[in-house]
Amino acid sequence: MHAEEPAMGGHAPPIPDSTLPGGEWSAAIAAELAEVLANTAINTEYRHLVVKCGRPALDAVPGQFFQLLCPQPAGEQPYLRRPMSLYGVDPDAGTVEFLYKIAGAGTRGLAMLHPGDRLDIMGPLGVGFSLDPAWKHIVAVGRGAGLATLAPLAKAARAKGMHVTAIFSARRPDLVLSVELFQSQGATVIPVTDTERTSGPAHVERLLRGLIAEQRCDAFFTCGSSRLMRVQQRLATEFGLRGQVAMEQQMACGIGLCFCCVRDFNVKGEIVHRRVCWDGPVFDILEAIP
Amino acid sequence: MTDLSVRIGSLTLANPVMPASGTFAEGLERVMDFSRLGAFVTKTITRELRTGNPLPRVVERPGGLINAIGIPSKGVPYFVEHTLPHYAPYSVPLVVSISAPTAEGFASLAAELSAVPGIAVIEANISCPNIEEDGKAFAMRAGSTEAVVRALRAATKLPLWVKLTPNTGDLPEVAAAAELAGADALVVANTILAMAIDLNTFQPSLGNVMGGLSGPAIKPIVLRQVYQCARVVKLPIIGCGGIATADDAAEYMLAGATAVQVGTATFVQPAAMISVIDGLAKFCERRDIARVSDLVGAVRNEETDEADLEWVAPPQ
Numbered sequence: 001m002h003a004e005e006p007a008m009g010g011h012a013p014p015i016p017d018s019t020l021p022g023g024e025w026s027a028a029i030a031a032e033l034a035e036v037l038a039n040t041a042i043n044t045e046y047r048h049l050v051v052k053c054g055r056p057a058l059d060a061v062p063g064q065f066f067q068l069l070c071p072q073p074a075g076e077q078p079y080l081r082r083p084m085s086l087y088g089v090d091p092d093a094g095t096v097e098f099l100y101k102i103a104g105a106g107t108r109g110l111a112m113l114h115p116g117d118r119l120d121i122m123g124p125l126g127v128g129f130s131l132d133p134a135w136k137h138i139v140a141v142g143r144g145a146g147l148a149t150l151a152p153l154a155k156a157a158r159a160k161g162m163h164v165t166a167i168f169s170a171r172r173p174d175l176v177l178s179v180e181l182f183q184s185q186g187a188t189v190i191p192v193t194d195t196e197r198t199s200g201p202a203h204v205e206r207l208l209r210g211l212i213a214e215q216r217c218d219a220f221f222t223c224g225s226s227r228l229m230r231v232q233q234r235l236a237t238e239f240g241l242r243g244q245v246a247m248e249q250q251m252a253c254g255i256g257l258c259f260c261c262v263r264d265f266n267v268k269g270e271i272v273h274r275r276v277c278w279d280g281p282v283f284d285i286l287e288a289i290p
Numbered sequence: 291m292t293d294l295s296v297r298i299g300s301l302t303l304a305n306p307v308m309p310a311s312g313t314f315a316e317g318l319e320r321v322m323d324f325s326r327l328g329a330f331v332t333k334t335i336t337r338e339l340r341t342g343n344p345l346p347r348v349v350e351r352p353g354g355l356i357n358a359i360g361i362p363s364k365g366v367p368y369f370v371e372h373t374l375p376h377y378a379p380y381s382v383p384l385v386v387s388i389s390a391p392t393a394e395g396f397a398s399l400a401a402e403l404s405a406v407p408g409i410a411v412i413e414a415n416i417s418c419p420n421i422e423e424d425g426k427a428f429a430m431r432a433g434s435t436e437a438v439v440r441a442l443r444a445a446t447k448l449p450l451w452v453k454l455t456p457n458t459g460d461l462p463e464v465a466a467a468a469e470l471a472g473a474d475a476l477v478v479a480n481t482i483l484a485m486a487i488d489l490n491t492f493q494p495s496l497g498n499v500m501g502g503l504s505g506p507a508i509k510p511i512v513l514r515q516v517y518q519c520a521r522v523v524k525l526p527i528i529g530c531g532g533i534a535t536a537d538d539a540a541e542y543m544l545a546g547a548t549a550v551q552v553g554t555a556t557f558v559q560p561a562a563m564i565s566v567i568d569g570l571a572k573f574c575e576r577r578d579i580a581r582v583s584d585l586v587g588a589v590r591n592e593e594t595d596e597a598d599l600e601w602v603a604p605p606q
Contacts, residue, residue, distance in 0.1 A: 028320040029331040031559060069558065077352040079505065080557060120559060124502040146311045252355065259359050260348040273362065274342060278317055 029255065030056055031069075031122040037095065037243055039113045040064035043174055046148075047111060048087075049098045051119055053235055058091045062152035063128030063246055063282040065182035065253040066096070069120035070109035081122060083251045083277070085149035088181075096121070099177065112251035124255050126281050129153055131160050135218035139211055140187075141204070141232060143169035146224015147177040149246045153186035153221055155179075166213055167192060169199045169225060205231045212239055219243055233285055243285030249276040264289045292574040294567070296328070298526045299449050299474040301383060301410065303328040304548060306582060307539065307567045310530050310553030311413060311453070312359065316376045321560040327382050332373065333475050334387040334415045336363040337399050344497030349486045354505020354532070354554060356484045358498035361389060362419070366402060373544040374408055383410035385451065389418045393428075393438040396444035404446040412448050414438070414462060417455035417480040420535035429455040432467035442498060443472030451528065453477035456508070456515055465519040475526045477551065478516045483506050504534045504554040506529025513545050520587055534562060536569020543585035 034051035042048045057066070067081035088097035100107050113119060131138070138157055142150045147168055157164045164187035170176045176191045183189055190207060192198040211217040212235065220232040220243030229245055236243045249261040256278025265274050265287045274280065294305035308329035309318075315333065324330070344361030350356075356556075369386075375385045386409050390396040400412050416428035416438055423431075427512055428438045435452075442450055452468045454461065456479035463474055481502020486495035494500075512531025520527055529547030533539055534555035543548050555562040 009295040025323040025325075027322070027561075029560065030321065031561065060527060071561050079355060080348075144422065156470065250346055252350075252357070253313070253560075255315075255321065257315045258348065258357070258557065259314050259342060260343070260346075260357070262342070262347075262362070 004196060026054055028059075029123060029125060032057055033118040033119055034096070034121045036113045036115055036117045036119055038115060039111070042099070042177075045101050045175060046099055046145075046177060047102070049100065049110065049113070049119075050095055051097075051121060052094050052167060053121060054094065057096055057121060057123055058089060058094060059084045060089045060096060060124035061128040062086065062156045063149065063244075064124040064126050065254075065281060066098070066121045066123035066125060067251075068098075068106070068110065069122070070106040071112050071117075071119075073108040076105040076108065078105040078109060081254060082110075082250055083125075083254055085145075085246070085281075086124065086128075087148045087151050087205060088155075089152065099145070099151070101145060116235055120194070122254065126277055127279070129156070129221060129246075129282050131157060131162065132219070132242070133161055137211075137216040138219050139208065140163055140166040140182075140215045141169075141208075141220065141222040141225075141228050142166070143199075143225035143228060144224075146222070147245070149223040150221060151178045151181055154182045154187050157187075158185045163216070164188070165216055166190065167204060167207055167228075169176070169193070169204070169228065171195065177198055177236060189218070201227045201231050204228055208235055212241070217241065220285055222246070222285065229285065229288065229290055236285055244282050245285045245288045246281050247276050247283055247288060248281070251277050253277070292571045292579065293583075294571060296583050297585075298451075298528070298548060301449055303383065304569050305570070306543065306547075307563050307570070308385070308528075308549065308551055309556065309563060310551035311415065312361075313553040313556050316373075318556070318560065319376075322564050324377075324380055325382060326564060328567075329383045329385050329411070330377050330380070331385040331413060332369075332387055332552065333367065333390045334361050334363070334418075335369045335399075336361060336389050337366055337395065339363065339365050342406040346495065346497055346589055347501075349495035349501075351484075351486060351507065353507035354485055355557070356501040356503050356584070357481065358496045358501030360498065366399070374406070378408055384408060385411040385413050387413040387415050387453070389415045391419065392422055393441040396438055396446055397441040400442050400448075401445040402451075404448050406446055407490045409448065411451055412446055413451040413453055413477060414442055415453045415480070417453060417457075427455050427457070429453075429464055430458045430460075432460060434472075435464045436467040436471045438603060439468050439471035439473050451475045451477055453480060453530075454519075455480050456512055456531065457483045459534070461515050462518050462522045465523050465525075469523045469525050473525060475528060476519060476521050476523065477528045477530055477546075478547075479512050479531055482511065499506035506530065506534055506538075506555075508532045509538060509541075513542060516542055516547050517545040517589070533566070534559070536566050536573050539566050540573050540585060543582070544587070544589040546587040546589070548583070548586050 342362035484503035509532030529542035530551035
């Protein structure tokens with residue numbers, strides 16, 4: 001439901017030269033009938049969907065998203081596609097992964113898929129996270145489904161030699177997603193939960209100040225919590241740090257046509273509308289308005 | 291090879307398929323080869339800066355969606371400087387959709403844009419509220435339609451397409467008024483005024499309360515309106531309402547449309563327009579129809595015996 005974007009946030013990415021008239025046109029975004037390889041429950045709330053697909057889907061980068069044409073559950077007719085953050089991509093295996101929670105007609109339809117079924121996926125969409133090679137330590141702060149959006153950052157950061165500290169928030173310890181995924185990529189994961197009373201903004205701020213003091217925070221990456229985003233905005237301003245946030249908004253077209261998913265952003269003191277699907281979903285954390 | 295070209299007044303299009311205003315932007319260039327389209331149609335621009343309606347702006351319903359986007363517009367200078375250049379490299383005709391709250395506003399905007407190179411057609415979206423008539427859309431009535439189209443006609447020499455609203459019981463009269471006042475073509479139609487209520491909150495589903503229904507759900511209604519208009523005007527008609535497939539496009543052409551606009555379908559299948567173009571060619575080839583324009587108004591009303599129908603539906 002989100003994706004994210006680099007620090008310059010808000011400008012539609014340049015159209016690749018290959019799409020200019022006269023040259024060989026090729027689709028940078030396409031709808032494809034992908035084959036479902038797996039669709040399994042990973043805890044009481046979330047399900048993990050793996051599909052086999054080709055290009056351009058496999059060119060997806062962390063923070064980008066897809067629009068899924070969900071099967072229709074009995075008695076329901078979802079008409080529009082459903083935006084879904086990229087949870088993982090493996091170009092060698094030819095797979096793209098999503099993590100979703102059953103929340104409505106679309107995701108109820110997704111839950112019906114079995115291995116071997118086909119799912120129409122459209123993507124990759126939006127502007128993803130950007131990793132500045134100058135950074136050595138980045139911090140990912142997420143809550144709920146936002147953890148799924150942050151997940152592919154672990155592998156991408158490791159590939160660039162960056163260390164990740166992840167502060168993952170959830171209602172209960174069994175709902176903290178992606179812990180093993182991050183740990184397998186060498187990340188340090190600090191779970192915080194409501195039931196353990198560790199997820200409040202004050203405690204998370206203490207954790208973040210500790211990381212900044214240890215010089216283990218060159219940039220923030222966040223998704224899924226307005227409260228925690230505000231904490232990071234304050235710290236980013238105080239310490240002159242960069243940050244990126246993946247934002248959510250109800251979407252229709254997913255490719256910047258309809259202006260259904262606009263949000264307000266504060267750009268140098270001026271409030272401007274941006275399309276989450278096209279200008280984002282990743283934005284500069286200092287321009288985001290919760 | 292089927293000849294897919296169609297003529298809209300003085301303009302020849304390579305094929306009859308183009309986007310509906312508001313569902314097309316530069317981003318689609320990543321999804322489809324723009325040079326294949328019959329025309330480009332921009333989002334509606336206005337002289338005044340508009341931020342658009344409060345959110346939520348879209349709600350889905352079976353077979354379509356209701357939108358109340360509210361025509362966000364960054365004004366004319368932004369359009370000329372930032373939007374137009376995207377389309378300049380193509381030979382595809384550019385149709386610029388405009389709107390204004392008064393007849394004079396329409397005329398001055400059309401006049402200003404007529405001086406800008408690169409614009410092939412003005413599409414006047416007169417389905418918007420007319421502040422001089424208590425907010426009723428110009429196209430609700432024949433009188434206000436005639437007045438605004440006359441003002442537009444006097445203001446521009448560019449081909450003038452007039453986009454009508456389906457929300458009037460007087461559509462044939464409105465179409466005739468637009469023809470009389472000098473329109474070069476009619477776009478029939480626009481979204482159908484609609485509403486949805488959220489049963490969890492008891493609140494309207496849209497920030498603007500009411501919006502316009504589009505998508506396959508409205509196709510039979512607008513198809514009927516194209517048929518009605520085609521019987522009273524000689525102008526070319528561009529059908530617009532729920533077209534998602536080549537079959538939909540063919541049905542509209544049989545009802546009397548010379549060309550079609552594809553809108554909401556692009557939200558579900560981003561390359562829908564390309565499938566409609568390819569599908570129309572196949573539709574004609576299969577029936578040995580040499581020119582897609584032969585379909586225009588070819589609906590058969592009279593009793594026909596079976597043998598005569600074989601060319602229409604060849605045995606599979």
